[in-house]
Amino acid sequence: MKISALPIITPDQSSGMVPSFEQALALHHALPLKAQSISTLQVNVGKVCNQTCHHCHVDAGPQRTESMSKATMDQILDVLDRTPQIMTVDITGGAPEMNPHFEYLVEQCRVRNRKVIDRCNLTVFYVKGKAHLPQFLADHRVDIVASLPCYEADNVEQQRGKGVFDRSMTALQNLNALGYGIDGTGLILDLVYNPLGPVLPPPQVELEQDFKEELGQRYGIQFNRLYTITNMPISRFWDELRETGQLEHYYTLLLNNFNPLAVEGLMCRSLLSVGWDGRLYDCDFNQMLDLPVQPESQAWIDRFNLTELKHRRIAVGPHCLGCTAGSGSSCGGALT
Ligand code: SF4
Ligand code: SF4
Structure with a gap:
């Protein structure tokens, strides 16, 4: 059974089984969970990737x-043209650079003076036809957020x-x-860490x-910030937890570490996620759960209607416990 088949409560289904995330929110008077603004569009340009990571x-x-x-990218650009409140376009995938129109989207967002983030796996630069991308990203002053779960090979x-x-x-x-990643250049290189297991x-x-x-001493590498991200109990990681009998343990761990201080900064409260087909979601995780x-x-x-969406009620489920556990977790790292 996939997690999408678990009793997820959407705003239209407020009765019946109550998942623990909602119980935890209710205990802290944080229900219903609502958006506060839309300052970031996180655009998932597709599921194609040159890697096949276990936790993806x-x-x-x-x-x-x-x-x-x-x-669809042109529809996004049209939304940017009429929505100055959206200052950041956060491009993700898959490996977003594998989309044949990736560079077009970057260029057009930068022409519109938006901050652009590329969520990069680093190895995509070695794919045939992609070697020019580091220079392209630097020329367009794109922030790079690169995945690196450890400094040990x-x-x-x-x-x-x-x-x-x-x-x-090498990348x-x-x-x-x-x-x-070098002070004074304004070219931002952030790293993302996620744990190896549950x-x-x-x-x-x-x-x-x-x-x-470690990266400085061993490889002479510099970077700006490191973001820690909790592994979300969905997709491949959910399958792995279930196959190894650790699913219940992991949910219990997340629930027992529920941190009410993380609720205020949940990324779904200031972000809107766009799927590869133009569908809208509260976050990339909800996108993967359809x-x-x-x-x-x-x-x-x-x-897209800003008035309708900026204070929308957020669709939540048991997976949301991954965002509120411990120090909290988001695409921008810890929340508290
Ligand atoms: S985690 Fe990132 S790099 Fe790995 S398969 Fe998924 S999209 Fe690709
Ligand atoms: S998974 Fe996290 S970001 Fe997404 S809706 Fe749930 S709490 Fe918000």
Whole structure:
């Protein structure tokens, strides 16, 4: 059974079984969970990826075919033109650079003076026809958020595949040579850490210091910030938890570490997620669970209506416990 078949409560289904996330919110008077603004569009341009990581919540890989069309990107650009409140476009995937229109989207967002984030797996620069991308990203002053679950080769390759570590180190060194991650250049290079298994991430500040020391001393690599992200119990990681009999344990861990202070900063309260086909979601995780924004009649980019969406009620489920456990978790790292 996939988690999408679990009793997830959407705003239209407020009776029956109550998942623990809602109980926890109710205990802290945080129900219903509502958006406060839309300052970021997180655009998932497709599920194609050159890697097949064990924990991937997108279930991405080389065999996937879902990819955002240029027409859908134009609808996003139209929304940007009439919505100055949206200051950041956060491009994700899959490996977003695998979308044939990736560079068009970046260029057009930058022309519109929006901050652009590329969620990069680093090894995509070694895919045929992609070697120019580091320079392209630097030229357009795109922030790079790169995945790196450890500074030890074995741990990285256990999660992300053989050969990934060495290529990641070389890619980071090349980005440094372009000015990424170097003080004073304004070219931002952030790293993302997620645990190898069903545990919570360690404290972000201390781990960032460890990464800076280890990557600096061993490989001469510099970066700006390290973000810790909790593994969400969905998709491949959910399958792995279930197959190894650890699913219940993991939910209990997340619930027992529910942190009410994380609720205020939940990314779904200031972000709107766009799927590869133009459908709208409260976040990338809801997107993977096929849980669109409510009301569903508004859940398409070509029907974007800021007034309707900016204070929308957020569709939540048991997976949301991953965002409120411990220090909290979001695409921008810890929340508290
Ligand atoms: S690089 Fe990212 S998108 Fe690609 S398989 Fe790994 S986690 Fe998924
Ligand atoms: S998974 Fe996290 S970001 Fe998404 S709706 Fe739930 S709490 Fe919000």
